[in-house]
Amino acid sequence: MAVSAALSESGAPERTADTLLARLRTGDEAAHLLTLGFAASILLIAGLLVWELFSNSVDARRKFGLDFLLTSKWDPVAGQFGALPFIYGTLITSVVALVLSVPLGLGAAIFLSELAPPRISDALTFIIELLAAVPSVIYGLLAVFALVPLLRDPIQPFLGRVFGFVPIFQGPSYGVGFLAAGIILAIMVVPFIISISRESLLAVPTEQREAALALGATRWESTWHVVVPYARLGIIGSIFLALARALGETMAVTMVIGNTPQIAASLFAPGYTIPAVIANEFTEATSDIHLSALIELGLVLFLLTIVINAFARLMVLATTKRGTTHP
Amino acid sequence: MTHHYWRKLVNGLMFSLTAACALTAVCVLFWILGFLVWNGGRALNLDFFTQLPKPPGELGGGMANAIVGSAQIVLVAAVIGIPIGFLVGVYLAEFGMGSFPFFVRYTADLLNGVPSIVMGIFAYAIVVRPLHRFSALAGGVALSVILIPTTIRTTEQFLRAVPRTLREGALALGASKWKSIATIVVPAAIRGVATGMILGIARIAGESAPLLFTSFGNQYWSTSLGNPTASLPVMIFTYAISPYADWHRQAWAAGLVLLAVMLLLNMGARVVLAPGAAHKT
Numbered sequence: 001m002a003v004s005a006a007l008s009e010s011g012a013p014e015r016t017a018d019t020l021l022a023r024l025r026t027g028d029e030a031a032h033l034l035t036l037g038f039a040a041s042i043l044l045i046a047g048l049l050v051w052e053l054f055s056n057s058v059d060a061r062r063k064f065g066l067d068f069l070l071t072s073k074w075d076p077v078a079g080q081f082g083a084l085p086f087i088y089g090t091l092i093t094s095v096v097a098l099v100l101s102v103p104l105g106l107g108a109a110i111f112l113s114e115l116a117p118p119r120i121s122d123a124l125t126f127i128i129e130l131l132a133a134v135p136s137v138i139y140g141l142l143a144v145f146a147l148v149p150l151l152r153d154p155i156q157p158f159l160g161r162v163f164g165f166v167p168i169f170q171g172p173s174y175g176v177g178f179l180a181a182g183i184i185l186a187i188m189v190v191p192f193i194i195s196i197s198r199e200s201l202l203a204v205p206t207e208q209r210e211a212a213l214a215l216g217a218t219r220w221e222s223t224w225h226v227v228v229p230y231a232r233l234g235i236i237g238s239i240f241l242a243l244a245r246a247l248g249e250t251m252a253v254t255m256v257i258g259n260t261p262q263i264a265a266s267l268f269a270p271g272y273t274i275p276a277v278i279a280n281e282f283t284e285a286t287s288d289i290h291l292s293a294l295i296e297l298g299l300v301l302f303l304l305t306i307v308i309n310a311f312a313r314l315m316v317l318a319t320t321k322r323g324t325t326h327p
Numbered sequence: 328m329t330h331h332y333w334r335k336l337v338n339g340l341m342f343s344l345t346a347a348c349a350l351t352a353v354c355v356l357f358w359i360l361g362f363l364v365w366n367g368g369r370a371l372n373l374d375f376f377t378q379l380p381k382p383p384g385e386l387g388g389g390m391a392n393a394i395v396g397s398a399q400i401v402l403v404a405a406v407i408g409i410p411i412g413f414l415v416g417v418y419l420a421e422f423g424m425g426s427f428p429f430f431v432r433y434t435a436d437l438l439n440g441v442p443s444i445v446m447g448i449f450a451y452a453i454v455v456r457p458l459h460r461f462s463a464l465a466g467g468v469a470l471s472v473i474l475i476p477t478t479i480r481t482t483e484q485f486l487r488a489v490p491r492t493l494r495e496g497a498l499a500l501g502a503s504k505w506k507s508i509a510t511i512v513v514p515a516a517i518r519g520v521a522t523g524m525i526l527g528i529a530r531i532a533g534e535s536a537p538l539l540f541t542s543f544g545n546q547y548w549s550t551s552l553g554n555p556t557a558s559l560p561v562m563i564f565t566y567a568i569s570p571y572a573d574w575h576r577q578a579w580a581a582g583l584v585l586l587a588v589m590l591l592l593n594m595g596a597r598v599v600l601a602p603g604a605a606h607k608t
Binding site for chain 2: 040041137221
């Protein structure tokens, strides 16, 4: 540490004097002020981030106002920007992702915390956490070459034949679209749900389980009626964190969403999401208003994920503080 | 009695289901690994590491410039992000009482949750726009804003895990507070802190969304940090969605290389540096 080395030369051991200068000379105050300055810079970065997003999208807000969020015509050539299809696509793909990943993730978390022997549980958790470290572009690569062909034929035609009476399973099967994006998002967020839910479940006091078992409950009944409700805030928090991730995920979705700004009821239809349109059009935006509209989309995405994250963090905080057996 | 058997049955059935869930999640990793090793392994050759990309339509070529470019961008991000993240982590762990530190901590957590593409827009606004060009520097700034919150979190976490008695011992011997931090507390936690930093760097090395419009891309070697620079993740994206079969082949090779680096950094950091201290971001 170069900083502390530099400080140590000035740090004379005069601890009796109490003036600010003397305290600075012992180094304590200097170290405090230095780190405080850097801590303050975090707030500065966050403030600057909000300011840049806000000020660079002023043009779009002035021109379209609230219509930006409520209309669905996105035509850069004509200078028409309505973001509704992107908002719709972002929400739908995230909902599909949660519908698939929440039962799977919660089930796995229950297995890892309640049933599996600690050694096996730790080994499996380690593997699952490695999954969280796989870059999203690699998920995208697999989605393009492995998932999409499978969906095009046989999965989507099969779903269409069996569940075709439901509007979300109707229409031609391209492979790319809401369903493909939702599935790859589900695979990407499952590790977060598992690892945070498992933590919350492990934080439930053992006495709670023992009390339920002593009353004659089976192990499953104790888990489902006592342990899971006790950890519910943490579990809900993990779901919200997963939702925030899914909303902001860019690369994997961009590669399989189909890049078509439309609002379609069918999950088989191609669509578009906010991060995907930013990724695709940002470098090609020729007019200032186009760039401004894209940055406003960024602002919308930012606000959406900030609110969900803030909520999720508070929930996770609330459970892990309560537990007693947490290591 | 039938009710009793029914409950037993539900118990067994539900727990088998949860086991199946866990197994499915784990299988995904092996599916990914298998697919990448199978497709990437066939595509990987020496050219990949030594040659520049060929124009579309021509066979062969490699991604040597993107490998070096990724290293450049990540280095810039680390040089900016690691010191800031580390010092803020020290502040939160050692001076972190009261409402201001709480606010800083919460802000860092929220920054951690901001989508990486938004960080790309941020770096575009503060670096690309004023300089009027895409650059490795801009890419590095975008990644550093992603690296800072994770570094803060892990540094604070591992510094806090250092026993109070060590600090008190140092103070009792007459060391000033910062001296006890610099010579006792930080060295005691250095393995954990370093693990956190390596994991953070591994994470940003795989990011592509924030680089699309900051470091952009380059068919050739980038000679300075002020020039557009190719990076491995962005190359995978461009090559995978292109219509050329030979580019698909190279995307697989790049995917395998990137995943191998990722897994090595992750496993190395967790297993070698801090046994048993697997953490979550």
